Amino acid sequence: MARSKYRLASAQSWHHGRAKGMSPVSFISALLIVLLFAGVALWQSHGVQASNPPRVITLSGGKHVWCGLDGLPNCPVPQDWISLPSALPGDVLSAIAGSQAFKMLHSRYQFTTLDLPVLVHTLSPFAPDDYYANDHWVTAVRDARNAEAGLFDFVFDRAHQRIRFAGYGALRSTDPQYGHPFPFVSAQEALGRLQSERKLAVMTGTTPELVFFLVDSNWIGPEAPHHWTSGGNFPSDPVWMVTGSDGKHYIVGQDTHVYTPSMIPVVQSAFVPGML
DSSP states (O other): OOBBBESSSSSOOOEEOBBBBBOOOOGGGGOOEEETTSSGGOOOOOOOOOOOSSSSSSSSSOOOOOEEEEEEEEOOOOOOOOOOSSHHHHHHHHHHHHHHHHHHHHHHHHHOOOOOEEEESSSTTOOHHHHSSEEEEEEEEOTTTEEEEEEEEEEETTTTTEEEEEEEEETTSSTTTOOOOSSSSHHHHHHHHHHHHOOBOTTTTTEEEEEEOOOOGGGGSOOOOOOSSSSSTTTSSSSSEBTTTTTTTEEOTTOEEEGGGGGGBBGGSSSSSOOO
């Protein structure tokens, strides 16, 4: 899957560059994710209330805050949705690059390249908050070494053709994902795993889709009776959904294992009807 990318001349202008192919899978556990959830006080809009996850989440240990502290930029003021002229990736890219959140984070991290956004579909359209109920656009940014150094996550309100900033994940040079295109597991790898584990090809006329879902609370946290480590919890950590040649849906996790929808720890009341 080739990825178009754009060279940033400033926070507001960019130029087209060459494409780069996908690289092998790397594990999500070292990815430092700073998630500012859409719907919490800072990003609340149109009366939609989100659940109350921590404002700053790190999966690699140690707190990482990108605004509001000494030596860091001020945190952005609340912003409304950003309207899109179309849902084409190029128009989404322009909107992301022109957003307040992008400009402020660009001043902090000095990105040089912005990849074309990738659409990640929700499998939890009936979730109680708009973060999980909507699809997302995720795009990687690159540093001066042309290595992927972070991920932007924007909620996509498809019905009104608009986006809103949801979070940014910073990749350190020591993280396994650093320098690898998003998504970290390629569509080709997902199809290969479906063939090797289930002896199935992809159904003719269908293509793999990146997805995420609302995880059951019984599978989250150190005291949870069960643990899910195969991804899909967030749009920036998606899994692949593939329709097999038997007509059934399969999920290929970050661990590259193949699951049926009934095997993933979703909140069933929020899940796509008829899939479980």
